[in-house]
Amino acid sequence: MTAAASPSGTGGAAASVREQRARHIRRQRAVERAAIALLKVCMVLIVAPVGLVVGYCLWKGWRALSWSFLTRPPVNGMREGGISTPLIGTFYLAIGTMLLCLPLGVLAGIYLHEFARPGPLLRLIRLALTNLAGVPSVVYGLFGLAVFVTTLKFDTSLAAGCCTLALLALPVVITATEEALRQVPQDFRAASLALGATRWQTVRLIVLPNALPGILTGAVLALSRVAGETAPIMFVAAAYYLPFVPKSVFSPVMALPYHLYVLATQVPRVPAHVTWGTALVLVGLVLVLNAGAIVVRQRLLSRRRW
Amino acid sequence: MQSVSEQRENQSPPRTTDKPAVGSVGSGRWVLPPAPARMQVIGLNLYYGSNQVLRNVNLDIRDREITAIIGPSGSGKSALLWCLNRLNDLVPAARVEGKVLLGSEDIYAPDVEVALLRQRVGMVFQQPNPFTMSVFDNVAYGPRQHGIKDRRRLEEIVEESLRKAALWDEVKDMLDLAGTSLSGGQQQRLCIARLLAVEPEVILMDEPVSALDPISAYKIEELMLQLCNSYTIVLVTRNMFQASRVATTTAVLMGGEVIEYGPTEQIFESPRDERTDNYIRGRVG
Structure with a gap:
């Protein structure tokens, strides 16, 4: 990191720091995707019952409606x-x-x-x-x-x-x-x-x-x-x-x-x-x-x- | 009726205090005699809970002049301003020691009716805050609350106030439009018109242009110079150039204390306190 920041650092060292950072951010992106997927599942778990309740009432009860x-x-x-x-x-x-x-x-x-x-x-x-x-x-x-x-x-x-x-x-x-x-x-x-x-x-x-x-x-x-x-x-x-x-x-x-x-x-x-x-x-x-x-x-x- | 914009064209605003008040130019139906609106702050201490915000502040705010209060953020400028019309009463833990005189009355005396005090000492806020109602209703709000019901009279007040705030020509065809639909600079002038409609003697301005673009800010500044012929103005600002342009007297507040107070030129050209010197040269704050 210091090598990349310092103007006197060699090109090779800078490249390896960049490589390291890229690997790190790839890992972080994977973690992020997993977290968002988890949030999505929770959202569906909450919304689904509401839909099911209304849907089931409709399915069983629509014939009575008049x-x-x-x-x-x-x-x-x-x-x-x-x-x-x-x-x-x-x-x-x-x-x-x-x-x-x-x-x-x-x-x-x-x-x-x-x-x-x-x-x-x-x-x-x-x-x-x-x-x-x-x-x-x-x-x-x-x-x-x-x-x-x-x-x-x-x-x-x-x-x-x-x-x-x-x-x-x-x-x-x-x-x-x-x-x-x-x-x-x-x-x-x-x-x-x-x-x-x-x-x-x-x-x-x-x-x-x-x-x-x-x-x-x-x-x-x-x-x-x-x-x-x-x-x-x-x-x-x-x-x-x-x-x-x-x-x-x-x-x-x-x-x-x-x-x-x-x-x-x-x-x-x-x-x-x-x-x-x-x-x-x-x-x-x-x-x-x-x-x-x-x-x-x-x-x-x-x-x-x- | 001579409008403000007419007056403005042929002169740069005069700075002496013995000019006729703009308020007396109108039809005469709705004019208070200009009262000497000198304010004095004597030994003022302000606490928010156990935190002392102002320390032994002494100020002499002169009639129909602009007094600027400058100082870094957190120095207590706004708090001091809010003490001058007791808006600090809104802060639950605020406690005030000392005196603030309007004329010869102590505004913190127990028998003071704050609503009447605030009709005499009004405020313009940093963020333009017109009410969510029409332009007309915004300006008529104060007079209506003070018992004026006659539509004709209200119309006169609204027109005259908007003229004094140099806004009439821009909004005269859209008085029914929401006040919040105007541009930022127009909104701030609407807030000034709303204030002028209750015929204050003192106008407190809490960084009135810091949320505005430079052109709108310039218009407000010009308006201040116009208004100080009829009203005593206290201006809180972080913009030192603004203070040097409009204010006759300037107070420098730092850490809740007035570290320097005097004619604006003196403050800016030969400050006596080293901290003032550092501050106005941009070395601090």
Whole structure:
């Protein structure tokens, strides 16, 4: 190496150093190829199950799909008919949950990120949120049963289901809101404050509009999670079978995930295509919601530049 | 209404402080009497946590002149500037000792309303940072936040501010365009117009041209000379030639201390401190 660098080195020595370096880099290239191949395999291992799940649902359930499957309630011990009541029930549950947890979660996230003073208390709250996100969903169900169904006397109802699911979705929404706020450049806040605006004006007019794509994405992801949850609503909201949609928020309601659980485990001799058709609709619903989140995000992002 | 560009054509900007303010040239509907906007920094110490960033800084910032603060990176120039309109309040662990007077008021006194202070002492940032809204809304942002709702009045303010920032002729047909779609130099002038719309007395400029190309930078520099007839300007810059071109007074900051402070010519021609001499000759920093 020193020979190659020094002008007084002989030509032969320089050539041998170059030869040595070339061998070394050939080895490094081989290592690089192997590493990239490994990464690729992992990627396929992760993506393949998703494709398989959707593909298998399609394969087993496509025959059930029809307009009447979506618009008629289940009949004949749920072995025939459609899935309209659980589908609408899930829709109501999702909407109600969002109405409860979006305002709460977004406002709490704004407070935590923009106004709360850093310190031990804030760290404690963050820790609590992380733990809340990690609580198994069945525990939420039990909590909902104790608090909303029994203590607050909501009974097994849409209202109790929405409240329980809202608790489950809150940490997701708060974390997404904080993350979205973190993405807004500090310069924007400084510029607005330097013009003599208050912190609230700054947050409302400058920070929030710029954080909106991230907040919406988080909201839709929370929504898709809520739409697919089974365990929390088993105890607090879901009806085994209802031929009609709920008339009030204090009525029980059918829900797609729970309906699927019932079809798969509680009812004998259900035709496979009905079960899988239900699964297909549920998976499709979640996929559509997630895709919607991506589209909304891209559209809002394409409008901003910094 | 006499526009800034007209004024600019027939003169190199006058440097005396007793000229009529540009702000008084307008229609008279939206003009504050020029207040003497002298600022004094007295015994200022700034800490970020346990780290002392500024050490016993004393400065006299004179009314309607450009005061430059030069010094190597990390010397505390921007931190000092941020102390002058209390943007340092944003830094959670920042602690300030000493006094900063605007006129005769201590801006760190407990009863000071920071929003009102920042309307009087505005800032232009290193990176042009127009809001993600239209050119018009960018300029109207300040006045709107301060309670002006009348559309006609806002239109007047926007036009006058853009004229003062020498940007009106370039953007008058695209006021609805996103502020972020302008070129870098235009964005920075938009930020200046946005600031002028709240009628500040002091303008703090934190390396306002270091992110711009030389021609845009030149335009901003020219604008500074124009503006210092009506506004007190504090300019932080790493570009010593810029300081020598525009500033009447220059302070040299090193390691959080003002090592030299005086008329710009004196700083550049016969510095008293050896470190200043080394710095301006490019031997340090």
